[in-house]
Structure formats: C-alpha cells, structure tokens
Amino acid sequence: MTRQPTDRLTQQFDVAVIGGGAAGLTAAVVLGRARRSAIVIDAGSPRNAPAAGVHGFLTRDGISPTELVEIGRKEAERYGSQLRRGEARSARRTEDGFEVTLADGSLVVARRLLVSTGLVDELPDLPGIRERWGRDVLHCPYCHGWEVRDQAIGILGTGERSVHQALMFRQWTSDLVLFTHTAPQLTEEQAEELAARNIRIVTGKVDSLDITDDRLSGVRMVDGTVVPRQAVVVAPRMVAASGVLASLGIRTNEHPFGGEFVPADPTGSTEMPGVWVAGNVTDLGAQVVMAAAAAVSAAAAINADLINEETRAAVASHRTNTRTATAVDAKRSAA
Template sequence: MEKYDAIIVGGGNAGLAGAIALARSRRKVLVVDEGNPRNAVSAHAHNVLGHEGISPHKLLELGRAEATDYGVEFASARIESLSGSLEEGFIISTQASQWQAERILLATGLSDALPEIPGLQKAWGTSALHCPYCHGWEVRDQQIAILGVSEMSTHQALLFRQLSDTITYVNHAPKSLTAENRALLAAVGIEVVDAQVTDIAVSDDGQVQSLALNNGSTLGAQAVVVASQMKANASLFLGLGGDLSQNPMGEFISVNEMGATSVPGVYAAGNISNLGAMIGLATAAGTMAGAAINADLVMESAKKKLARK
C-alpha cells in the first residue's frame, strides 16, 4: 500500500491550494477527486483576483497543472471509506485502490438542497442564484424575484436591492418572514407578494422567464434568488467519529484558524468548513491548512528524533 505524507480528498480550489502548499514543502501528496465541482454549472467565476470571469473549469485546470509541476499526484475515484487515526495512520479505500497517509485534508465542498419547485433546478447556476457577490453584477438592473424560503431570504433581498430597482419578494414560506423583516423590505421599496411559487418557466438555456403563483397570477422575472440549504459533503468525516455544526445556512465541519478539525490529524478547508466561502477564501483556507499540516509533520518528526537521542 503506497503511503503519502498527506492525502487530500477533493480537487477543487481549496484542495488544490492545500496540495500546492504541501508539495512546495517537498511533501508527498495525493489528491483524490471525483470531478464534480459545485460550480460546474456556472459559466464564469468572479472575485478571483487576476482571473475575473474565468471559467471555473479553466481555473481548476490551471491549478491542477501547477500542482502537477510540484509533483502532486492525482487519482480520479470515488472514495468508499476513510479509516484510521493519527497514531496508526489513515487509510483511504476506493473500489480499486488503497492508500495510506499521515494526515488528511478534506476539501469535498458542499451540496445545495433547493426547494422542490419545478424549473428551479434547471435554472440553478444560470439565472437562479444565491450569492450577490458571485453573480449579482451579471443580473444588475434586471427583474429579480426573491424566493422567501428561509430567514436568509430577507438578507438576500436587501443585498440584491443594491443591484436592481426591480425586486419582488415572493413569500413562499410565510413563517420565514417576520413583521420586522417585512417592514425592512417595505422601507427600501421591495414589494412583498404573499403567494407560493408553483412553477418557474425556464428556457432551454437556463434563463428564467416567469414564475407561476398559487393565487393564479404570473410574475415576470429574469432572475430568481433562492437560499439553498447547504450541507457539507462530510460522510467521511462522520465515519471517523466527527460531528457537524450548524448555522442558518446549513451544516459544516468546525475547524480552528489553521483548518484542524476535532479529529486529530484531519483538516478541512473550503465550503466543507465555511458554507459562505467564495473561491478566494476557499483557496486561502486550503493554503493555510496545507501549511499547518506541513508544520504538524515537521514538529512530529523533530520530537521523534529528539526522543531517540
């Protein structure tokens, strides 16, 4: 069984950044990735300094090339299990292979659970959005419908109001809109429609056209904003005995400032540990976790050498 200093699960921005940080410290690193990035449906990535509007796929391609230049190895596979401990070492198993590592970095991101509204999934990532900083500029001055589905929806409406004068809040889940928040929306000129969305008309290329409401009316819209329920892809972490934390956006792995989790020897970076992390922040977290893993290994080696004297 081949042994690595660190195995990184997930080859997105956080995982690749962690791999590069480790490889630049001459660590033997393996990245295991399924090839299903969260932003695969998006045509462009934003807030990436020096690469504004780059294709998410191209950005990962560049990152993989950089990592490969430093000697990082890659395996395209779905991991069946992660076992072991800091003392014994960790073992990652796929259907075809097994590898051992002294440290693990989880960078498997998250999954978005959307309300079950016909048409929403088809538009997701094109004209159905969740983040004003990631895609808000692209829908500026458009007719934007905010789906009121959670306590985050009012926050989204206020942020998107900065980008367009034509914002409508559809009170799809009435209990999520408090009287105080309704007053806030009114104060900035956002109309509230007390109805549920029964269907979203979407073109073949993912462009929202209108929303059908349960009161029999139709609301014209060019973009829909919805707060997904975000769930960290953390089954491997749970299998090691780890626990998930929660906030209004969803479930995630808690880490310290260096990316260390509650399970010794296991680190996490990117959306798996920060549900709101954009590409830049995920990349920085990956670099920090990679540096922390290297420092951890350096200290462990030094202590072992001292004990032998």
Template sequence: MDERYDVVVIGGGAAGLSGALALSRARRSVLVIDAGRPRNAPAGHVHNYLGRENTPPADLLAIGREEVAGYGGEVVAGEVTGAAQVDGGFRVDLADGATVHARRLLVTTGLTDELPDVPGVRELWGSDVLHCPYCHGWEVRDRPIGILGGPFGVHAATMWRQWSADVTLFRHTGPELTDDEREQLSARGVWVVEGRVAALETRDGRLSGVRMESGEFVAREAVVVAPRFTANSAVLRSLGLEPVEQEMFGTVVGSYIPADPTGATAVPGVWVAGNVANLQAQVVVSAAAGLNAGARLNADLIAEDTDLAVAAARTKAA
C-alpha cells in the same frame, strides 16, 4: 496506489488544490483524490478571485492541477468511501477497491446545496437561479429579480436591491411580514407577491418568470433562492467527526465540520478546509483556507520528523 504519502488530500477543489500546492512546494509527498463533482460546476465564471476574475470554474481547477503536478504532487480521479486510523497514520479506501496510506489527511469535500423543491429551480441553478449577490449580482444588475421567500426573504430582498431597482419578493413559504418589514420593503421599492410559487417557467432555455399556484405569472429574469448548505461529511464521519448545525438569525441554514482556525479537527492528524468547514466561503476564501491548512499540516509533520530524528539519534548514541 497502495502507497504511503505524507498527506492525502480528499477533494480537488480550490481548497484541496491550494493545500496540495503549498505542501508540494514544501517537498511533501502529496496525493489529491478528486471525485470530480465541483459545487460551482453549473456557474459560468468565478468571481471576486483577485487575478482570476471571470475564469470558468473548470479552467481554474485545470490550472490548479497543473500547478500541483509541477511541484511533484499527484492528482487522481477517484471516489473515497472511507478512512481509518492505522499504524500512526491513516488508511484511505476508494470505491474501486484501492487503498492508500497517509501520515496526515486534508479533507476538502465541500458541501451540497439542497435546493427548494420548486419545478425549474434545479434546472436553472447556477445560471438564472442564484443565491449569492457577491457571486452573481453584477451579472444580473438592473434586471428584474425575484426572491423566493422563506425565513430570509426580507433579508435577501433588501440585499439584492443593491444590484437592481426591480426586485420582487415572492413570500412563498416565508413567515408573515411584520409592519416594519413591509415598511422597509415599500421604502426600497420592493414589490411583495403573496401566495406559494408553483414553478419557474422558461423560454428558449432561459428563465421567463414565476408562475404562482393562483395562476398569476410574474416576469423575472433571475430568481434568488436560499439552499440548505449540507457538508459532504461521509469521509469525516468514518473517522468519528460529526457535522454540527449552523444557524443564522435563529434558523438552521446547514451543517459543517468544526475545526480550529488552522483547519485542525478534533481528530489529531486530520485537517479540513473550504466549504466542508465554512459554509460561507467563496472560492478565494476556500483557497486561502487550503493554504493555511497546508502550512500548518507541514509544521505538524516537521515536528514529528524532528521527534523521530531525535529518537533515532539517541538510539544510535546508546
């Protein structure tokens, strides 16, 4: 693998494969290095991806890898430990000691969902514990849904009420509700349970309900939580790019790597796409961002190729 590529893509999810596909079709030499830890692995299916609705996440990635390979791109399994600017390009270091070189980098390492520290949440994450109604709302429509309260408890409760008439807000660590918020929840038929949640309980491997610290048990078939979305930024930090915090309604919800609309970062030659740069991007949005970054990367390489060709022609003519 001690080779030089036009572009090394770090991360083989929807954003990385989409960017690699565009670049491979542009006849660029492309290497995708994938650590094999997709964020949506616990989910059963991908949704809101036109033409791929209900596709299992692993199947979507397998299809993407085949498409990239079909145009000459390479996809390998590996863990990138860092990168550095060298000789007008970049050196990428892997955990197994291998190194590769690239003229440009596309980093699509995604994010980590930091889940609430409540027993049962992690075990049921992606199946009965959810966070996005557009990803999973249809699948739990008309079922008893619980909202694990925090800063966004009221917001989540009123939103998920669109998919079910049986929604309960467990205030848990959330702020005291205002009179207006209680009026809104009451008007929408949302039941509020005071006190802290002790654990999520299961029966036959599926969620059966919420156990409060008081001992009270409330039967639920799905629970909504609000993770902290933390950008997987170690590789980008090694290049001098630091993540920044993102706020929503005055509360920090996670971190991301800043970039312009094309995905270009503050380090020339380094692009980002997908959840590492956009915490709210669903799979189809991440794929679109990968395509956008790939096209702009190719345009940047074309400009460099042209400059090199002009310089070579002038040298020859001199």
C-alpha cells in the same frame, strides 16, 4: 457482484487531499512546495460546475470553474503532487496515519488527511429550480449580482433570511419582488423596510419557474399567475459533504443560519488529530478565493505538524544512538 479492491498504492503519502477544487489543489501546491508528497483524490463533480465564471478572485475574475481547476491541476503536478480521479468513500485511522478507501475499492495510505469536499446545496423542491441552478437561479449577490444587475429579480421566500436576501439584492437592481411563498409572516418593521426600498411583495405560494428558450422568463404562482422575472434568488440549505469525515467519527454542527458544517480551529484542524478541513466543508459561505486561502493555512499547519513529528522521532533516535555510543565507550574504557 461485489467489487474487489483493485489496488493499494504502495507509496505512503505525507498527505492525502480529498477533494480537488480550489481548496484541495491550493493545498497540494503549498504541500508540494514544502517538499511533501501529496495525492489529490477528486470525484470530478464540483459544486460550482453550472456557474459561468468565478468572481472575486484577483487576476482570475470571470474564469470558468473548469478552467480554474485545469490550471490548478497542472500547478499541483508541477510540484510533484499526484492526482487520482475517484470518489473517497471512507477512511480509517491506522498505526502510521490513515487509510482511505475509494469507490472502486482501491486504497490510499497517508500520514495526514485534508478534506476539502465542499458542500451540497439542498434546494427548494420546485420545478425549474434545480435545472436553472447556478445560471439564473442564484443565492449569492457577491458571486452573481453583477451578472444580473438591473434585471427583474425575484426572491423566493422560504425562511427567516428572505427579507435579508431581498434587501441585499436591492443593491444590484431596482426591479425586485419578494415572493413570500413559505417564509414566515412579515413583521411590521420588515414590511416597512421593504416598502422603503421599493421592493414589491407578492403573497401566496409559488408553483414553478417558467422557462422560455432555455432562459428563466417568470415565476408561476399556484393560481396560474406568472410574474415576469429574469433571475430568481433562493436560499439553499448548505450541508457539508462530510461522508469521509463521518466514517472517522467526525461530526457536523448545525450552522446558526441553517445548514451543517464541520467545526475546526483557524488552521482547519478538526477534533481528530491528523485530520484537517478547508473550504466550504467547514466555512459554508466561503467564496473560491476564501477557500483557497484557508487551504494555504491548513497546508502550512499540516507541514508544521509533520515537522514536529519528525523532530520528535529524530530526537528519540539521537538519544538512543547517544546512549549506545556511551555504553560502547564505557566498555572500551573498562577493557
């Protein structure tokens, strides 16, 4: 049965923010403080949900992603922003701005759009990877390195950056193994670098991860050998969650290190006037604090853009009123 639209919000918002993570909620706070009407549309499935804590965010280090969002929602509401749970499926340009269609068929109308939907991690297709992702299957040393310091760590080789990851994580542990798996053959220079840093190399393909008592215990090779490890580092292909942007004809670009991002200028403005992006949808490597900072810039740019539009409209109205008043005065003088 086809679901019919359930409602159309009668209010036209200044800004519809699509994505209610750190970036989206930060933008809503800034916009609210600028006395702009904003609505945050959030599907409630953040990328960092499996992680135990957010790190590198001054005064919030170690806070759970869920708690950070809960605090952010309260702050956004304090400044008048509305929160709407739902998945934004598509958007279209209208005469007055944009119309966003949600999964339940409801519509949201806004003068500007800010998309902060993050990205999707395309993980290696091996048993155990997805189940342990964000806990003891990791990718970012600055996000998780401290938590696995001095542990037995394995690097799953899947691409050109595997050696780089191994050399990076060597900063956090001396017990490091690079599983070559499907990575390109090591050059002599790479092999020398790994040997110099005491990083062991295990050749052959990986079959799966061994899980014991709900913890990663080792890496199982296709020959049945199990190499004990407490954490595994992978290199996911990061792809911008850009379905709404695609519906507007806004394209993604291939990132030099792999993955896809939405190009934008330093304020987050995209190729389509009136549409901004912030966070991982445009900056694949941004940590939470960086995504929030980018949202501040985007929100300020959006407010400035609205001010310019309103000023142009006010000037046009002022000129019309001035011409009308002059014409009336001329008639009176002639009489």
